[in-house]
Amino acid sequence: MEILSIALLLIIAAEATYLVAVNTKKSVSKKAGRPIFVDTSVLIDGRIIAVAQSGFMGGDTLFIPRSVIGELQYLADNADAEKRGRARHGLDIVTELQKMPGIKVEIFQDGSKAEEGVDERLLKLAKQYNGAVCTIDYNLNKVAQVENIVVLNVNDLAMSLRMAYLPGEKILLELTQKGQDSHQAVGHLADGTMVVVERASKLIGQTAEIEFIRSLQTAAGKMMFAKLVEHSKPADRSFNKNDKLARPAKKAYVKPEAVVEQPVAVAAPVAYHSDNNDQRLASRANKPSAPRKPYQPRQQPSGNPTAPYKQVSKKPRTSAQNEDDLIRMLNNPE
Numbered sequence: 560m561e562i563l564s565i566a567l568l569l570i571i572a573a574e575a576t577y578l579v580a581v582n583t584k585k586s587v588s589k590k591a592g593r594p595i596f597v598d599t600s601v602l603i604d605g606r607i608i609a610v611a612q613s614g615f616m617g618g619d620t621l622f623i624p625r626s627v628i629g630e631l632q633y634l635a636d637n638a639d640a641e642k643r644g645r646a647r648h649g650l651d652i653v654t655e656l657q658k659m660p661g662i663k664v665e666i667f668q669d670g671s672k673a674e675e676g677v678d679e680r681l682l683k684l685a686k687q688y689n690g691a692v693c694t695i696d697y698n699l700n701k702v703a704q705v706e707n708i709v710v711l712n713v714n715d716l717a718m719s720l721r722m723a724y725l726p727g728e729k730i731l732l733e734l735t736q737k738g739q740d741s742h743q744a745v746g747h748l749a750d751g752t753m754v755v756v757e758r759a760s761k762l763i764g765q766t767a768e769i770e771f772i773r774s775l776q777t778a779a780g781k782m783m784f785a786k787l788v789e790h791s792k793p794a795d796r797s798f799n800k801n802d803k804l805a806r807p808a809k810k811a812y813v814k815p816e817a818v819v820e821q822p823v824a825v826a827a828p829v830a831y832h833s834d835n836n837d838q839r840l841a842s843r844a845n846k847p848s849a850p851r852k853p854y855q856p857r858q859q860p861s862g863n864p865t866a867p868y869k870q871v872s873k874k875p876r877t878s879a880q881n882e883d884d885l886i887r888m889l890n891n892p893e
Contacts, residue, residue, distance in 0.1 A: 598692060620663040626671065682703060694711075734762050734763050742758050754785055
């Protein structure tokens with residue numbers, strides 16, 4: 560009897576589990592046209608708030624698995640301050656999504672922890688309920704594409720909405736009409752974006768090279784502003800007659816025969832005496848010369864005038880001796 564009762568209880572429990580699973584699947588499919596299971600990376604990123612506010616989610620319901628919230632809770636208790644702050648920001652994003660009007664957000668009770676991993680759990684839920692995965696995880700995106708699961712990637716959405724050209728880029732653009740100001744011209748890119756070119760009203764109907772300056776995003780659409788690319792022109796060699804700076808200087812033409820050699824200045828000899836000595840020399844030159852003494856023969860030392868005169872050889876005087884005599888004479892004019 561005990562064995563039968565236990566077997567009966569097991570059968571009842573299995574049937575109840577099956578009915579709960581079937582009812583849950585039916586309820587999910589009824590409430591949402593296409594359930595979207597949100598990944599942890601999207602909640603940490605936070606841009607899903609702007610996407611949801613814009614209404615691109617439509618009537619789809621955002622399902623946040625309980626395992627994803629459990630992973631955020633685990634990261635919020637991490638010792639790393641950066642990971643802890645990002646996880647807490649993700650939990651705040653969940654709260655903001657729940658408070659937003661017109662957005663259907665539900666917490667899918669799949670357990671607080673995914674034994675096989677959060678990414679594997681998301682793929683399993685998307686397959687089971689024929690839903691999509693909202694993520695910015697590159698690897699999860701690739702695996703979901705292999706499994707033929709629809710992926711909503713916020714990064715892909717941002718790439719498709721970004722400007723086709725950034726400030727500083729140059730292209731050739733056909734200018735078709737006038738702008739709001741009289742000096743402006745307007746052209747359009749291949750995607751229909753209007754480009755306003757400054758100082759280009761004279762080039763309407765022509766193709767000109769432009770450089771983008773800035774972009775403007777409005778509720779009516781996006782618009783870009785540009786300027787004409789100025790190419791360097793060759794230097795203008797023409798000059799005004801009155802402009803002396805622009806006119807090249809003329810070189811004086813000198814005939815070869817007109818060249819006259821200038822005499823080379825010769826330096827005066829350097830005197831070896833002072834000004835006082837010059838005056839003394841001048842005074843001595845003006846004095847009359849004294850009469851010469853009569854010639855007297857030289858007497859011999861022996862006193863005998865008849866003795867033959869002994870010739871004495873004399874050495875020639877040097878220039879140094881002559882200079883000494885001259886200095887001695889200048890110092891003693893008397």
